[in-house]
Amino acid sequence: MFEIDIQLLPFLMLFGLGIALFHTLILTELFKLKLKPGWILFIIDPLIIALGFFLFPKQSGFIFIGLFASVFVLGIIAFIRHGIQGIVDSFREAKKDKKPLWKVVASGLAIVFFFLCFLFLGIYSFFIVIFLVIITSILPSNKNRFYFYQRNLSTSKIKSVAMGLAEICGKAKAITKAVSPHTSTQCVAYIYTIDEITEKTDDDGRTDKSYREIKREINAKNFLLQDESGSIEIQTDKLEWINFSPSFETETGSRRYREYILDEKTEILMIGQAFYEGSNTIFRYDETKKLFGMAPLEIVNFANKWRPLKLRAVTTLLCIALISAFIFITPMRAEGSRLIFESINLKERFSKNPLEMFNDFFK
Known part of the structure; x- marks a missing residue:
């Protein structure tokens, strides 16, 4: 028994x-x-x-x-x-x-x-989920590639930017002004989204909202990026907006409306390809690195500041996962007030259900 x-x-x-x-x-x-x-x-x-x-x-x-x-x-x-x-x-x-x-x-x-x-x-699948979450966070994506190259590239002055993959920083200047559809804000470019709201109320009266995007409108024509040294034309095809917060957000009935605005006051950092087109230098999508993105400089500086803390947090989670895996895998038994750890037979351990560890524990 x-x-x-x-x-x-x-x-x-x-x-x-x-x-x-x-x-x-x-x-x-x-x-x-x-x-x-x-x-x-x-x-x-x-x-x-x-x-x-x-x-x-x-x-x-x-x-x-x-x-x-x-x-x-x-x-x-x-x-x-x-x-x-x-x-x-x-x-x-x-x-x-x-x-x-x-x-x-x-x-x-x-x-x-x-x-x-x-x-x-069984419960080993939770370790797989943790592993997949961590791997997903570091796999190539537009955002991950942007911050990877941002940490390794030096910011170039627009006037002296070298051809190829480059990082530049400045303020946008509209060639043709855009007007946002909801607030009629004049800007360089905008993204306008409409989300469908679904509300569920539990027996305690608490309301849980979920959102599903049903419309996305992007108006981003070519514009100039300027710093103290000069300006460069930005070709907006395949331009990724990274870490932009909504400038306007409202909910009406079962819809949520949001506007993301690129104005002429916010300093932004861009990574893409500097390229000669005729007698002019342009900035565009890099086909080799599959990268072309922009983010507010303030957000980029904040991300760089807190990156060491994020790495420590990921390291801590990995250590917790490894220690938890050790506890689940290692056979142990209690003799009175003593807890005795036995040698690990991985083949035998993974061939049976993880919950059977309690059999070993209580023997």
Whole structure:
């Protein structure tokens, strides 16, 4: 049989409070159930562990493992429920907006793949998710490439910029003025978006809003970028707006309206290709590096300032993930007040369900 030792009972009851926290979050946030009172599971879960110890001492270990495993079971059910609902909603939206069907199918397959990984790998799949999130944050993208080259390029004066990939900084000057559609603001360029608002209200009266972009209008004609040394013409084809905040935002009914404005006062930093066109120098999309972006200089300086802290945070998360993986993988057993770590057999460890570690722990 699988019996809990009396010395471990207080620890496991304390652990039961953590289980109750996850139960409460899953039931209230994912299943949208209303618990009365909201703290009831913080009494029920530790009580189940205690009653299991006193009423069914020989099976008390199995009762604890069942309570612990119920977190993952409820989580899987909730994710499957929301995943299926999300796929159905995606097909409806794709049919309504006439989007490519393959994108919807691909997203659905990705969700199914995650569920299969969770079923076969159990809690190890969380480490895979953490790994994928970190990898995604450093994989090539317009924003990542922009900041990578920004850290390695020196800012050139516009008058003396060398041909090829370059970084320049200055203020925009309109060749042809643009007028934003919602606020009628005269500017160099703008992006105008309309989002559809979906509101859901739970039993407690709390309202949750979600937004889905249904329209995007970009008006960005060629303009000049000026610094104290001179000016250069910017060809805006494939120009990426990076870290621009909405200059205007309002919600009316079930719609949210936002405007992103490029004005003549904000100093911006640009990375792209300097190129001779006739007798003039222009700045354009770099076909080799697949890069052409601009960002407010203030935001770029802020990102550079806090980058070391971000790297430390990522390092800390990796250490936590590695320590957690060590705890889950390493077989251990308790002898009285001592915790004994045994040698790791990776082949054997990954061939069985991760939750079986508790069998080793309570032996």
